[in-house]
Amino acid sequence: MTRFLVRRLLSAALTLFAVSVLSFLMFFALPRDPVTGMCPKNCNPERLERVRQELGLNDPLIAQYAGYMKGIVTGRDLGSAQGGRCDAPCLGWSYVSNEAVTDSIARVLPVTLSIVIPAAILWLLLGVGLGMVSALRRGTWLDRAAIGFSLTGASLQLYFVGAVLLIVFVYNLRLLPVPSYTSLLDDPLRWASGLVLAWVALAFLFSAIYARLSRAQMLETLSEDFVRTARAKGLAKPAVYGRHALRAAITPVVTIAGLDVGGALGGTVITETTFGLNGMGRLAVDAVRSGDLPTIMATVLIAAIFVVLANMVVDLLYAAIDPRVRLR
Amino acid sequence: MSLSPVEGVALAEIESAGDGDAPQANRFVGRSPGQLAWARLKRDRTALVSGAMLVFLVLVALAVPLIQALYGVGPKEQFQNRLDGFGMPLGYAGGVTGEHWFGLEPALGRDIFIRMVHGLRTSLFIAFAAAVITAAIGVALGTLAGYLGGWVDAVINWVTDLTLAMPFLIIALALTPTVALRFYGQREAVPAYFQIGVLIGIFALFGWTSTARLVRGQVIALREREFVDAARASGAGLGHMLFRQLLPNVWAPILVSFSLAVPQYITSEAALSFIGVGLTDETPSFGRMIYRSLDYLQTDPAYVFFPGITIFALVLAFNLFGDALRDALDPKSSR
Numbered sequence: 001m002t003r004f005l006v007r008r009l010l011s012a013a014l015t016l017f018a019v020s021v022l023s024f025l026m027f028f029a030l031p032r033d034p035v036t037g038m039c040p041k042n043c044n045p046e047r048l049e050r051v052r053q054e055l056g057l058n059d060p061l062i063a064q065y066a067g068y069m070k071g072i073v074t075g076r077d078l079g080s081a082q083g084g085r086c087d088a089p090c091l092g093w094s095y096v097s098n099e100a101v102t103d104s105i106a107r108v109l110p111v112t113l114s115i116v117i118p119a120a121i122l123w124l125l126l127g128v129g130l131g132m133v134s135a136l137r138r139g140t141w142l143d144r145a146a147i148g149f150s151l152t153g154a155s156l157q158l159y160f161v162g163a164v165l166l167i168v169f170v171y172n173l174r175l176l177p178v179p180s181y182t183s184l185l186d187d188p189l190r191w192a193s194g195l196v197l198a199w200v201a202l203a204f205l206f207s208a209i210y211a212r213l214s215r216a217q218m219l220e221t222l223s224e225d226f227v228r229t230a231r232a233k234g235l236a237k238p239a240v241y242g243r244h245a246l247r248a249a250i251t252p253v254v255t256i257a258g259l260d261v262g263g264a265l266g267g268t269v270i271t272e273t274t275f276g277l278n279g280m281g282r283l284a285v286d287a288v289r290s291g292d293l294p295t296i297m298a299t300v301l302i303a304a305i306f307v308v309l310a311n312m313v314v315d316l317l318y319a320a321i322d323p324r325v326r327l328r
Numbered sequence: 329m330s331l332s333p334v335e336g337v338a339l340a341e342i343e344s345a346g347d348g349d350a351p352q353a354n355r356f357v358g359r360s361p362g363q364l365a366w367a368r369l370k371r372d373r374t375a376l377v378s379g380a381m382l383v384f385l386v387l388v389a390l391a392v393p394l395i396q397a398l399y400g401v402g403p404k405e406q407f408q409n410r411l412d413g414f415g416m417p418l419g420y421a422g423g424v425t426g427e428h429w430f431g432l433e434p435a436l437g438r439d440i441f442i443r444m445v446h447g448l449r450t451s452l453f454i455a456f457a458a459a460v461i462t463a464a465i466g467v468a469l470g471t472l473a474g475y476l477g478g479w480v481d482a483v484i485n486w487v488t489d490l491t492l493a494m495p496f497l498i499i500a501l502a503l504t505p506t507v508a509l510r511f512y513g514q515r516e517a518v519p520a521y522f523q524i525g526v527l528i529g530i531f532a533l534f535g536w537t538s539t540a541r542l543v544r545g546q547v548i549a550l551r552e553r554e555f556v557d558a559a560r561a562s563g564a565g566l567g568h569m570l571f572r573q574l575l576p577n578v579w580a581p582i583l584v585s586f587s588l589a590v591p592q593y594i595t596s597e598a599a600l601s602f603i604g605v606g607l608t609d610e611t612p613s614f615g616r617m618i619y620r621s622l623d624y625l626q627t628d629p630a631y632v633f634f635p636g637i638t639i640f641a642l643v644l645a646f647n648l649f650g651d652a653l654r655d656a657l658d659p660k661s662s663r
Contacts, residue, residue: 163636263496
C-alpha cells in the first residue's frame with residue numbers, strides 16, 4: 001500500500017512537472033513577444049521594457065521557470081508594480097486585471113466547484129441508476145427509453161441544451177432567475193436557483209454517457225458465474241445486484257468519472273459561457289482573449305492538477321471497490 | 329475472432345475457386361469477414377437510416393457552390409431591409425420565408441441557411457481530416473508500443489498519459505491564439521485556412537491517445553499468436569510485421585473508433601468556435617452561430633434552433649452509424 005502510494009505520487013509529480021514545463025514553454029517561449037499581448041493599448045516602448053524586466057523575460061528560460069516554480073512553493077518578491085511580496089502559492093501577477101493571479105483564481109474557483117460538484121453527484125446517480133435499471137430490465141420499454149435517452153444525450157451539445165433550458169425556464173415560464181452565482185454561505189436558496197440550470201444541463205449530457213456505459217458493464221457482469229452462484233446459494237436479488245454485481249460493474253464507470261470530474265473542475269468553459277457564470281473556464285477564456293499569459297499559465301496548471309489528483313483518487317478507489325485489485 | 333481477416337479472405341478465395349461447374353443448392357459459401365459485416369450492416373435499419381442521413385449531409389457539404397448558385401444568396405450578404413428597427417428579423421420564426429429558408433440572423437441580417445451549409449462543409453472537413461490524422465498517429469504509435477514492448481512501450485505509454493493529463497479545452501484555448509500570434513501580428517487578420525489548419529493540428533496533437541491505447545491492447549493480444557511467431561521465424565522485418573501481419577487484424581476496431589471520432593471532432597470544433605478561439609465570425613460555423621444566438625434567446629429564440637438541431641442530427645447520425653458499424657464488425661454481437 002505504502003509502496004503503491006509512493007510510486008503513484010511520484011508518477012503524478014512527474015506528470016505535473018512535465019505539464020508545467022510544457023505549458024511554460026508554450027506560453028512564454030512561443031509567442032513573438034509575450035509582453036505585447038499583455039500590455040494595454042497605449043503602451044510605450046519604455047513601459048514595455050519595464051514590464052519585460054519585471055517579468056524577468058530577459059533572463060534565461062530556465063531561470064524564469066525556476067523563479068515561477070519557487071513562487072508556487074515558497075512565494076517570491078515581485079517588483080513593486082506587481083504588488084510587491086507575493087505569498088506562497090504565487091502564480092504571478094496579471095497586468096490585465098492588476099491583481100495577483102492567485103487572488104483571481106480564489107475568486108472564481110468557488111463558482112466552478114459549485115457548478116461541478118452538485119452536477120457530478122446528479123449525473124452519477126442518474127446515469128448509473130438508469131444504466132443499472134435498464135440492464136436489469138433488459139428488453140422492456142424502460143430499457144428502450146433509457147437507451148433512447150442516452151443516445152440523445154450523447155449527441156446533444158451543452159450550449160444547445162443550455163440555450164433551450166434558458167428559453168423555456170427563464171425567458172418563457174419565468175420559473176427561474178437568470179443564472180448567476182451567489183455564495184452558498186450567503187444564501188443557499190439563491191445559490192441553488194442560480195445554478196440549477198447548469199447542473200441539469202451538465203447532468204443530462206453526462207448521465208447519458210454513464211447510463212450507456214454502466215448498462216453495458218452491468219449486462220456483462222450479470223452473465224458472470226459469480227452472480228449465478230450468489231443467486232443459486234439463495235441470496236436475495238437486491239443483495240446480489242446491489243452488493244455483488246454493482247461493485248464489479250462500476251469500476252470502469254469510476255475511471256471515466258474521475259477523468260470527467262477532474263477535467264470539469266479545471267473549468268467548465270462551455271457551461272460557464274452558456275449560462276454567463278464567471279468560473280475558472282471564463283477566467284481562462286478571458287485571459288486568452290486579453291493575452292494575459294500568467295493567468296493562462298495558472299489556469300492550465302490548476303486544471304492539470306485537478307486531472308492528476310482525480311486520477312489518483314480513482315486508483316485508490318479501485319482498491320476499495322474491487323477486491324481483485326491489489327495495490328502494488 | 330477465431331479467424332483473422334487475412335485467413336478469412338484466403339478461405340473465401342479457396343471456396344470460390346472450388347466453385348466448380350455443377351451449381352449445387354445449399355452450397356457452403358465462404359465469405360470474408362468484410363462481406364459478413366457488410367451483409368449485417370445492410371440488414372440493420374438504424375445503420376441504413378443514419379447512413380443515408382450521413383451521405384445526404386456529406387453530399388450537401390460537397391455541393392456547397394452548387395447549392396449557393398441555386399439558392400442565390402451568399403454567406404456574407406446582409407438583408408438589413410428585412411430587419412425591424414431593433415435589428416430583429418421581420419416575420420415568424422426568425423424571418424423564415426421562401427427566400428430565406430431558415431430565416432435571418434438578428435442585427436447582421438445574414439441568411440442562416442446558406443451560412444449553415446457553409447458551416448457544415450467546414451465542420452465536416454475539419455472533422456474528417458483530424459480523424460484521419462489521429463487514426464494514423466494512433467495506429468502507428470499503438471502498433472509500435474504493443475509489438476515492441478519494453479522501453480518503447482513505456483515511453484509511448486507515458487506520453488499518452490501525459491497527453492491525457494493536459495486539459496484539452498484550455499490548452500487548445502490558449503494555444504490557438506498563441507500560434508496565430510506567432511505567424512500573424514496582433515491586428516492582422518488571420519486567414520480562414522490558417523485557423524482551420526491550427527484546429528486540425530490541435531486535434532491531431534491531442535486526439536491520437538484513444539486509438540493508440542486501443543490498437544496497443546489489440547496488438548499485445550495478437551503478439552503471442554502463432555501466425556506472428558511464424559512470420560517472425562521466417563525472418564520478417566519490422567515493417568512487414570506491423571503492416572502485413574498485425575494491422576490487417578485490427579482494422580475493425582480502428583474503423584469503429586474512426587467513425588466515432590468524427591462526431592467528437594465536429595463537437596470539439598463547434599465548442600472551440602463557440603468559446604471564440606476556433607473560427608472567427610468571418611468563416612461560417614455552427615459554434616459561432618450558437619454563440620451569437622445566446623444574446624437573442626429572449627428576442628429571437630428560433631435563431632438557436634436551426635444550428636442547434638442540425639449539429640445534433642449530424643452527431644446523432646454519426647454516433648448511430650458508428651454503433652451499427654461496431655455491431656456489424658463484431659462477430660460476437662447479436663442484437
